[in-house]
Amino acid sequence: MPTRTKAFDTLLFRNNLSTWYTQHARKLPWRGIHNPYKTWVSEIMLQQTRVAAVIEHYHDFLTRFPTVTALAAASESDVLAAWSGLGYYRRARMMHKAAQFVAEHLDGIIPTTSTELRKLSGIGDYTCAAIASICYGESIAVVDGNVERVLLRITGRPEDTTSAGKAFIQQQAAALVPPRLIDDSTNAAGDHNQAMMELGATICLPRGPLCLQCPVYDLCITRGEHLTAPRGKARTLPAAYLLETRTRKHITEVLLEQRPAEASLMAGMYELPPLPADTVIGREPVLSLRHAITNTIYVVQIFESTDTTLRANIPASKTMLHWTSTAELAQLPLTGLARKVLQRLKIMSPRSQPQPLLEALNKS
Numbered sequence: 378m379p380t381r382t383k384a385f386d387t388l389l390f391r392n393n394l395s396t397w398y399t400q401h402a403r404k405l406p407w408r409g410i411h412n413p414y415k416t417w418v419s420e421i422m423l424q425q426t427r428v429a430a431v432i433e434h435y436h437d438f439l440t441r442f443p444t445v446t447a448l449a450a451a452s453e454s455d456v457l458a459a460w461s462g463l464g465y466y467r468r469a470r471m472m473h474k475a476a477q478f479v480a481e482h483l484d485g486i487i488p489t490t491s492t493e494l495r496k497l498s499g500i501g502d503y504t505c506a507a508i509a510s511i512c513y514g515e516s517i518a519v520v521d522g523n524v525e526r527v528l529l530r531i532t533g534r535p536e537d538t539t540s541a542g543k544a545f546i547q548q549q550a551a552a553l554v555p556p557r558l559i560d561d562s563t564n565a566a567g568d569h570n571q572a573m574m575e576l577g578a579t580i581c582l583p584r585g586p587l588c589l590q591c592p593v594y595d596l597c598i599t600r601g602e603h604l605t606a607p608r609g610k611a612r613t614l615p616a617a618y619l620l621e622t623r624t625r626k627h628i629t630e631v632l633l634e635q636r637p638a639e640a641s642l643m644a645g646m647y648e649l650p651p652l653p654a655d656t657v658i659g660r661e662p663v664l665s666l667r668h669a670i671t672n673t674i675y676v677v678q679i680f681e682s683t684d685t686t687l688r689a690n691i692p693a694s695k696t697m698l699h700w701t702s703t704a705e706l707a708q709l710p711l712t713g714l715a716r717k718v719l720q721r722l723k724i725m726s727p728r729s730q731p732q733p734l735l736e737a738l739n740k741s
C-alpha cells in the first residue's frame with residue numbers, strides 16, 4: 378500500500394483476516410449460500426438497512442418469491458407488500474424490474490460476471506461485485522461503508538469524498554482481494570470480501586473500534602486514532618396520524634391513505650392518514666412511538682377517532698382514502714411505520730403473511 382514506509386504484507390493481511398473470519402463470522406441466513414438470486418436479495422436488502430431488520434424479512438421474501446422468475450411474475454404491489462418495513466422502496470421496484478428483464482431476455486438466468494450484472498436495473502458497483510465474488514468466485518473487490526472505514530484506518534488516509542478519494546479506496550480494496558485460483562474449490566475472493574465487511578461491522582466500528590480484538594492490528598497504521606468526521610446529528614420531528622376503524626357485516630375495516638404515485642418517497646404505498654399538528658392539540662393519543670427514517674427520528678402519535686371530527690381534518694383528497702379490511706392488510710404495500718403501528722395496536726398480526734404464490738410459480 379502506497380502510504381506505508383515499509384512494504385505492506387498483503388498475504389499476512391489476507392491470512393489473518395481469513396482465519397479470524399472462519400472463527401468469528403456471525404451466522405447470518407444468507408452466509409454460505411452460493412445462489413445468485415438469494416445473494417442478490419440479501420445484498421439489496423442490506424443496503425442502508427440494519428441486519429436485524431433484514432433477518433426479519435429475508436426468509437419471508439424468499440418464501441413468497443423463491444426464484445427470480447417468481448419475482449418477475451409478481452405484481453409490483455405484491456413485491457412492495459413483502460418489502461414493507463425495510464424502507465427505501467425504490468430498491469424493491471428496481472429489483473422487480475431487473476427480475477423481469479432476466480425472465481424475459483435472459484431465459485431466467487442471472488448473469489455470472491460483474492460486468493453483465495452491472496447492466497441490470499438497481500445493481501451498482503457494490504452489488505455486482507458482491508454477487509460475482511460470493512457466488513462465482515470473481516476476484517473483484519466489494520466496497521461498502523464498512524470496508525471503506527477499515528481501509529482508511531489501516532492506511533491512515535483522511536476521509537475524502539472526492540473522486541480521487543474514492544479511487545484510492547477502490548485501489549486499496551482491489552489490491553487485497555485474492556486472485557481466483559485454478560482448481561481451487563474454495564471461494565477466496567467471496568470469503569475475503571465478506572470478511573472485510575464483517576470486520577468493519579463488528580470490530581472496526583465507526584465509534585470505538587475494538588482494536589485489541591482486531592486480526593489485522595499489526596498491519597494497521599492508526600489503531601483507533603483515525604479522525605473520523607462526525608456524523609450529521611439526527612433531527613427530531615413530530616408526526617400525527619389518524620386511526621379510524623369501522624365494522625361492516627362483521628368485517629373490521631381500517632381507513633388508510635395511499636401516497637401519491639408521484640411522491641418522492643414511498644410512492645403509491647399505504648399509511649394511516651396524516652393529521653396536521655394543530656388538529657390534535659389537547660387530544661390524548663392511543664399510541665406514541667419513535668420511528669427513525671435516515672437521519673430523522675419521528676415522534677409519532679396516533680389519534681383514534683370515533684366520529685368524523687378528526688377525519689374532516691385530513692388534508693388528503695377522498696380519492697386517496699380507502700377502507701381496507703384488516704384481513705387484507707398483509708397483502709398491501711404498507712409503509713414501515715403503518716405496519717409497525719397496526720401491529721402494535723393488534724389490528725394486524727405481527728406475523729401476518731401474504732398468501733403463498735401459486736405452486737406453479739414456486740416450481741418455476
Ligand code: SF4
Pocket residue numbers: 527530531580581582586587588589591592593594597598599600601602
Ligand atoms: S486496528 Fe483498530 S482501527 Fe485498525 S483496522 Fe483494526 S479495529 Fe480498525
